[in-house]
Every structure is written in C-alpha cells, then in structure tokens.
Amino acid sequence: MAVVEGRNPVIECIKSGKHIDKIMVSNSAKEGSIKKIIAMAKENKIVIQYVDRHKLDEMAQSHSHQGVIACIGDYKYYDxxxxxxxxxxxxxxxxxxxxxxxxxxxxxxxxxxxxxxxxxxxxxxxxxxxxxxxxxxxxxxxxxxxxxxxxxxxxxxxxxxxxxxxxxxxxxxxxxxxxxxxxxxxxxxxxxxxxxxxxxxxxxxxxxxxxxxxxxxxxxxxxxxxxxxxxxxxxxxxxxxxxx
Missing domain, CATH: 3.40.1280.10 (SPOUT methyltransferase, trefoil knot domain)
Known part of the structure; x- marks a missing residue:
C-alpha cells in the first residue's frame, strides 16, 4: 500500500477526492493544520487512527511526515x-x-x-x-x-x-x-x-x-x-x- 506523508500533501490528497483507506495521526500532533486534517477526514468519512509518533517514523520514507500519514492505494499512472x-x-x-x-x-x-x-x-x-x-x-x-x-x-x-x-x-x-x-x-x-x-x-x-x-x-x-x-x-x- 502507498502512503502520502506530510500535512500539505495529505490535505491536497483529501481535497483531490482520491480514495484514502485511513489517516494515521501522531498522538502528540493535534495543533494547527492537524486539526484541519482531522476535520476534513471526518467530513469525508475517512478513518482516523491515532498512533505513537515512532510508528509514523517507521512507516515514513520522506523522514518528514510532520505527524500525519495517509494510507492510499498504489499510484495509478495515466495514458x-x-x-x-x-x-x-x-x-x-x-x-x-x-x-x-x-x-x-x-x-x-x-x-x-x-x-x-x-x-x-x-x-x-x-x-x-x-x-x-x-x-x-x-x-x-x-x-x-x-x-x-x-x-x-x-x-x-x-x-x-x-x-x-x-x-x-x-x-x-x-x-x-x-x-x-x-x-x-x-x-x-x-x-x-x-x-x-x-x-x-x-x-x-x-x-x-x-x-x-x-x-x-x-x-x-x-x-x-x-x-x-x-x-x-x-x-x-x-x-x-x-x-x-
């Protein structure tokens, strides 16, 4: 399964209407744009999972997840x-x-x-x-x-x-x-x-x-x-x- 890491990329992913299986949010990150992401996820009926930040560190490939990762399907290339x-x-x-x-x-x-x-x-x-x-x-x-x-x-x-x-x-x-x-x-x-x-x-x-x-x-x-x-x-x- 592919993931989207970071606050702005996750926000844009939600706005684009792409299917998101769940959004994983760090227990310690609840300020600023994280609140916006949580609100958008609830509005779009996307599952939110609160996890320890170390879990996100293990999943992240960019090393800059900013406390949030969205789990999505693999990228589908266009013709x-x-x-x-x-x-x-x-x-x-x-x-x-x-x-x-x-x-x-x-x-x-x-x-x-x-x-x-x-x-x-x-x-x-x-x-x-x-x-x-x-x-x-x-x-x-x-x-x-x-x-x-x-x-x-x-x-x-x-x-x-x-x-x-x-x-x-x-x-x-x-x-x-x-x-x-x-x-x-x-x-x-x-x-x-x-x-x-x-x-x-x-x-x-x-x-x-x-x-x-x-x-x-x-x-x-x-x-x-x-x-x-x-x-x-x-x-x-x-x-x-x-x-x-």
Missing part, C-alpha cells in the same frame, strides 16, 4: 494518448513535460509541483531508469502529484514521435541549443528535461524538433534538473499567456 485526446477535446493546446531518466525523487517532485503551477497537462516518465511516484516524490511536490497526471511509458522516443504526430513541437533542454527566451515556445509543445548526470540521451535529443539552452556566466556549468526545468517551464507559461 498519455488519452491525456492528449482529452486536452484537444477541450479546445486546448497540449503542454507536456517529458523527463528523460530523472532518478532523484526530489527533482521529480519539484518538477511536478512546477508543472501544476504553469498549467502543464501531464508529466511523462520512462518505465526504466527513472524514479517512480513515491511518498518522497509526493512530499516534494507539496501535493501537486494529486493534480498533475503522470504517465509512465515504455519508450520515450516512441512517445515523442506520437506527440509529434499529434501536432506537438518537441523542445529539448540542452547546452548546445538556442537561448530559450529567443525561441518560440507557444502552441502545442512538449519539453524534454534530462537527468543531472547525463542530460538528454542522444537518441531522444535527435528526435526533438529543436534544442534550447540557458545562458550562464558563473563557474558552475550546469543547473539542478528541477531548477532548469522550472525556468524553462515558466518561459513556456509566459509565452502562452502573452502569445509571445
């Missing part, structure tokens, strides 16, 4: 083709984030949090060589994982080709591209973000339509994947709002 079809049916232009081998759960959680903020329609991860949706990811996303569909695919390159067939332009974030704010990032778009250690794989990069980069003048020649992703995704958001 990317259905996501794109539903977005088009609403008359919207798809905005998809594609992650090439992101293995740090904090990076994945942070990118999902940004994806929610900028209105992205989905985050795509590969089945292999990628972190899954875990309690640590959910905690890092501050609950955004309850709102942003995450799609797990067998092959990133094939998914990119499918998205291109659906009319999306695919941008790769890499060091040898055009400065990102000079590139037109409006319209249906997919943004590929690579891992910190290896960046975007050669085959994935070859199948993208264009490459964008971020100018840097400091001594460190790379950015954290979630930071780079956040900057780029907000530029897409800005251009979509303004029509560039």
């Amino acid at each position: 990317i083709e259905e996501i794109v079809a539903n977005v088009k049916a609403k008359g919207e232009e798809p905005f998809i984030i594609i992650l090439d081998e992101i293995t740090d759960p904090h990076n994945l959680g942070s990118i999902i949090r940004t994806a929610d903020a900028v209105g992205a329609h989905a985050v795509v991860i590969p089945k292999r060589r990628s972190v899954d949706i875990t309690p640590v990811v959910a905690k890092a996303s501050a609950g955004a994982v309850e709102y942003v569909p995450v799609c797990k695919v067998t092959n990133i390159v094939n998914t990119i080709k499918m998205l291109k067939d659906e009319g999306l332009w695919i941008a790769a974030a890499d060091m040898d591209g055009e400065t990102f704010y000079r590139q037109n990032l409006t319209g249906p778009i997919g943004v590929v973000i690579g891992s910190e250690g290896f960046g975007i794989s050669r085959l994935v990069k070859q199948n993208c339509d264009f490459v964008v980069s971020m100018p840097m003048i400091g001594n460190v020649t790379s950015l954290n994947a979630s930071v780079a992703g956040g900057i780029l995704l907000y530029e897409v958001f800005r251009q979509r709002l303004s029509g560039k």
